[in-house]
Amino acid sequence: MSNREETVAQWQAQDKAVRAKLAAPGVASLEQLKQYSGVEFLQAILRGELPIPPIAQTLDFNLIEAEFGRVVFQGTPAMQHYNPIGSVHGGYFCTLLDSALGCAVQSALAKGSGYTTLELKVNLIRALTDKTGPVRAIGKVIQVGGRVGVAEANIVDAEGKIYAHATTTCLVFPLP
Template identity: 75%
Template sequence: MISREETLALWKAQEATVRARLAAPGIATLAQLKERSGIEFLQDIWEGKLPSLLIGDTLDFVPVEGEPGRIVFQGTPGRKHYNTLGSVHGGYFCTLLDSALGSAVHSMLPKGSGYTTLELKVNLIRALTEKTGPVRAIGKVIQVGKQVGISEASIVDVDGKIYAHATTTCLIFPLP
């Protein structure tokens, strides 16, 4: 079994590798989105061929792993993410989870399809603080059909402790 220290080192190295590849944050064009399947679009972001996520830049998280139906984002919560109560704001949890959930659904879409979140259900299980260290939101598809996609995600630390769990329902539609 891999130790906590080894897992932490692996996570940090993987994040550094991804960050070195990412292009500057921005917005891809509709044409760039339409000409790729969902997984191709996401892979082109990870490989620096398309702009990286603006919200990831704002909240300091990046995608670190991905395959069709499973996407993982990683970030390290800090004081800049705190609410007035002295822990990480619920919006950080929700945004990290929504990114993993939506991207998991997106990874299953064919060329010419888009999605939007219809419903997001989040359970905050325990507080995140600057002492937590890196966390991962692991998004997994439950079902993707022609009009609806459903996925689930959890936020975990290097020890596998769960901090939050979420589910989403996404509307799938043809891009204009």
């Protein structure tokens, strides 16, 4: 078995284990959000204690890992994600990256804080197709302060090849 095949098998096993724990799609209440720090909130989703966001079901991707300052989302591009010119739509890239970027910022927030994306910059480096296999959007915090959070993310395949790079600036605010 090649390194790529081993990595794909590991990624698929991790995805299967995470999916087995996930709750039904939905949106957490403001009261639920206030109960957790950002990383605790994301980990509660991974444990199945809080609903997964509906967009994850729509585009068939999942949060796979969440720790302070770093998150990983995984999806497998398929024909359902194609645009009319024969490759995966840029919106798929952007959604995976925005999820990884925003949640990386969220992972560094204290209890009682929220965020929203102010700016998203995406560089699509190469096409995704239904033959690419699983990909991961890996988001990492650059800096999170009292008002602004900045993060970066890459979409990579099982060989570590980069398909897209993105950065974000998020507004950080106290939850009402």
